[in-house]
Amino acid sequence: MLCWDATGTAVTDAGAAPAVILICEHASAALAGDWTMASPEVLASHAASDLGALGLAKALAAGLARACGGAELVHAPLSRLIYDLNRSPDRPDAVPAQSEVHSIPMNARVTPQDKLNRVMQLYLPFHALVQARIARALALGQRPVLLTVHSFTPVWHGVPRAVEFGVIHDEAQGLARRIVQEAAALGLTTRLNEPYSAADHVTHTLRLHATPYGLENAMLEIRNDLIATPEAQAAMAAKLGPVLARAMATQTELSCRAS
Amino acid sequence: MLCWDATGTAVTDAGAAPAVILICEHASAALAGDWTMASPEVLASHAASDLGALGLAKALAAGLARACGGAELVHAPLSRLIYDLNRSPDRPDAVPAQSEVHSIPMNARVTPQDKLNRVMQLYLPFHALVQARIARALALGQRPVLLTVHSFTPVWHGVPRAVEFGVIHDEAQGLARRIVQEAAALGLTTRLNEPYSAADHVTHTLRLHATPYGLENAMLEIRNDLIATPEAQAAMAAKLGPVLARAMATQTELSCRAS
Numbered sequence: 001m002l003c004w005d006a007t008g009t010a011v012t013d014a015g016a017a018p019a020v021i022l023i024c025e026h027a028s029a030a031l032a033g034d035w036t037m038a039s040p041e042v043l044a045s046h047a048a049s050d051l052g053a054l055g056l057a058k059a060l061a062a063g064l065a066r067a068c069g070g071a072e073l074v075h076a077p078l079s080r081l082i083y084d085l086n087r088s089p090d091r092p093d094a095v096p097a098q099s100e101v102h103s104i105p106m107n108a109r110v111t112p113q114d115k116l117n118r119v120m121q122l123y124l125p126f127h128a129l130v131q132a133r134i135a136r137a138l139a140l141g142q143r144p145v146l147l148t149v150h151s152f153t154p155v156w157h158g159v160p161r162a163v164e165f166g167v168i169h170d171e172a173q174g175l176a177r178r179i180v181q182e183a184a185a186l187g188l189t190t191r192l193n194e195p196y197s198a199a200d201h202v203t204h205t206l207r208l209h210a211t212p213y214g215l216e217n218a219m220l221e222i223r224n225d226l227i228a229t230p231e232a233q234a235a236m237a238a239k240l241g242p243v244l245a246r247a248m249a250t251q252t253e254l255s256c257r258a259s
Numbered sequence: 260m261l262c263w264d265a266t267g268t269a270v271t272d273a274g275a276a277p278a279v280i281l282i283c284e285h286a287s288a289a290l291a292g293d294w295t296m297a298s299p300e301v302l303a304s305h306a307a308s309d310l311g312a313l314g315l316a317k318a319l320a321a322g323l324a325r326a327c328g329g330a331e332l333v334h335a336p337l338s339r340l341i342y343d344l345n346r347s348p349d350r351p352d353a354v355p356a357q358s359e360v361h362s363i364p365m366n367a368r369v370t371p372q373d374k375l376n377r378v379m380q381l382y383l384p385f386h387a388l389v390q391a392r393i394a395r396a397l398a399l400g401q402r403p404v405l406l407t408v409h410s411f412t413p414v415w416h417g418v419p420r421a422v423e424f425g426v427i428h429d430e431a432q433g434l435a436r437r438i439v440q441e442a443a444a445l446g447l448t449t450r451l452n453e454p455y456s457a458a459d460h461v462t463h464t465l466r467l468h469a470t471p472y473g474l475e476n477a478m479l480e481i482r483n484d485l486i487a488t489p490e491a492q493a494a495m496a497a498k499l500g501p502v503l504a505r506a507m508a509t510q511t512e513l514s515c516r517a518s
Contacts, residue, residue, distance in 0.1 A: 088472055089397035116398040124394055128387045135383055138348035139375040204471070212466040213347055 009077050009129050012061055014070035017142035019254050021133055022064070023205055024057040024149045025085040025126070026050035027075035033121060034114075035082040037106040047099035048079045050151040052227030057149040059237030060244070067245040068256040070142075074130050076122075081107070083122040086148070086204050089115070093201070094123075100156060130209050138213065145175065145248055146210040146217040150202075151224040152195050164188040165240075166195055166221035170203035171211050176218040178247040186239055188226075195221065216252045268388050271320055271332045276401035278327040278513050280392055282464055283316040283408045284344040284385070285309035286334035292380060293373075294341040296365040306358035307338045309410040311486030316408040318496030319503070326504040327515040329401075333389050335381075340366070342381040345407070345463050348374070352460070353382075359415060389468050397472065404434070404507055405469040405476040410483040411454050423447040424499075425454055425480035429462035430470050435477040437506040445498055447485075454480065475511045479503075 029048035031038060042048055057073055065071035076085050080096075081104055087094035095115055097107045137144045154161055165188040169176035176192060183190040196202045203219060210217035220240075227233045245256035288307040290297060301307055316332055324330035335344055339355075340363055346353035354374055356366045396403045413420055424447040428435035435451060442449040455461045462478060469476035479499075486492045504515035 089394045090400075090402060090472070112399045116395060119394050119398045120391075124387070124391050127390065128383070131386065131390075132379075132383050135348045135378050136375060139378045140371045141349075143349060207471040212463070212471070213349070 012073045014072050017137040017140035018070040018072040019068040020064045020071040021144045022057050022061050022073045022147050024075035026080050027054040029079045042102045046153040047102040048081050051224040053149050053151040055233035056227050059234050063241035068254050083118040085126050089119050148205050148219045150221045152221050154223050154225045163191045163194045164223045165190040168193050168219035170198045170206045175216045175251045178251040182243045182247045268336050276396040276399035277329040277331040279323045279330040280403045281316050281320050281332045281406050283334035285339050286313040288338045301361045305412040306361040307340050310483040312408050312410040314492035315486050318493050322500035327513050342377040344385050348378050407464050407478045409480045411480050413482050413484045422450045422453045423482045424449040427452050427478040429457045429465045434475045434510045437510040441502045441506045
């Protein structure tokens with residue numbers, strides 16, 4: 001069952017309470033409303049969306065639903081060019097005027113009222129939906145694990161990045177560290193808190209939704225050249241899913257099977 | 260201006276971005292919907308609402324709006340007998356079958372679906388509204404202080420409580436400790452983390468809404484025999500308001516006047 005809320009954020013509903021809730025804040029490059037001005041080059045870049053992340057997240061959700069007894073995916077319907085859902089409204093990079101080498105003219109002069117409109121039309125409905133899915137699980141007796149799914153560009157300001165799989169933690173470090181341990185089987189260059197860390201304000205979603213409820217959580221970052229096609233996304237999910245399932249089975253109360 | 264959202268939670272709107280957002284989760288003893296069975300004795304007791312807290316919170320909001328340049332109050336439209344808005348959905352006391360000496364028959368056998376209905380009809384709209392007011396302030400360039408306003412019963416299981424004013428902190432201790440210092444001028448028996456503390460799960464609202472945004476915050480608990488009448492609530496607010504304003508002026512970026 002696929003449900004759409006009023007703003008178009010998709011939830012793949014696990015039926016009963018999900019063991020895992022995946023969140024993909026940068027799933028889409030779509031523009032809408034008063035915010036439709038961007039060059040084709042920017043729209044195709046990591047500045048507009050986390051390339052490959054939605055396909056990976058959907059495949060991971062399907063695999064973890066089987067392995068852990070239910071999973072849901074909440075993903076954004078619109079581009080981070082309008083509002084970056086993984087940033088607090090007081091952060092300048094919530095509405096970025098520049099993203100790496102890409103300038104974003106429609107964000108060059110954002111009035112407080114314009115920022116507020118973006119908060120009301122994108123940020124609030126998205127996070128209300130995430131909270132609703134978590135509260136639903138809790139009310140039904142399930143304490144879900146939260147995983148945010150992201151991708152990053154292989155070259156940043158001209159410098160190649162060696163890391164291929166980054167696992168980022170906020171306050172609770174346990175699951176992220178366990179995922180890094182289990183990821184040794186992947187054959188990927190895996191690093192804790194690379195290419196970003198909580199100090200870069202990239203764990204906003206985890207802070208809002210996992211920490212207040214004491215839920216196990218981690219942020220997953222895959223280098224986007226490794227998930228450039230649907231086939232590569234499926235292949236990565238087939239390798240990564242069992243790693244995540246093993247880490248959750250060891251670190252959390254979930255009984256995930258790493259088949 | 261007084262606005263009502265879809266569920267009847269009142270917001271006293273400060274117009275521009277508020278410097279202070281007050282939250283009163285236990286403001287009402289009203290029952291509604293499928294949950295209307297309670298004895299007159301329970302409805303009149305602290306089990307149903309924090310007696311006097313709404314009147315105090317309204318008077319504090321008016322005073323702090325003048326002192327600090329804008330304040331808002333978000334208060335609950337329905338009783339904690341149906342759902343305690345200051346508790347996570349996985350807590351048994353979110354829907355209490357017993358509150359001190361009062362048994363609550365309508366909560367004796369709550370099914371998961373009934374709990375979920377209460378979460379959807381009370382918990383989620385209330386906290387979505389609180390988050391919307393905070394996000395609005397942040398988008399408009401204001402980092403508001405969050406104060407939750409509560410009252411407690413002077414006798415608990417037959418034992419009188421000596422504390423008159425309790426100030427409770429969650430992770431950030433600064434503002435709560437400063438309020439206790441400033442409260443020396445009140446002539447009340449004031450205590451930090453009494454009669455409850457964060458270990459009793461009473462800081463849920465602060466964890467959800469203040470900590471993720473790094474906002475200064477505190478939970479205020481007044482013994483309810485001190486605010487039993489509208490006159491007593493106004494008198495307490497007239498004394499307490501300047502204490503809070505002084506504490507916020509010292510501890511936060513706000514320029515509050517303690518006139």
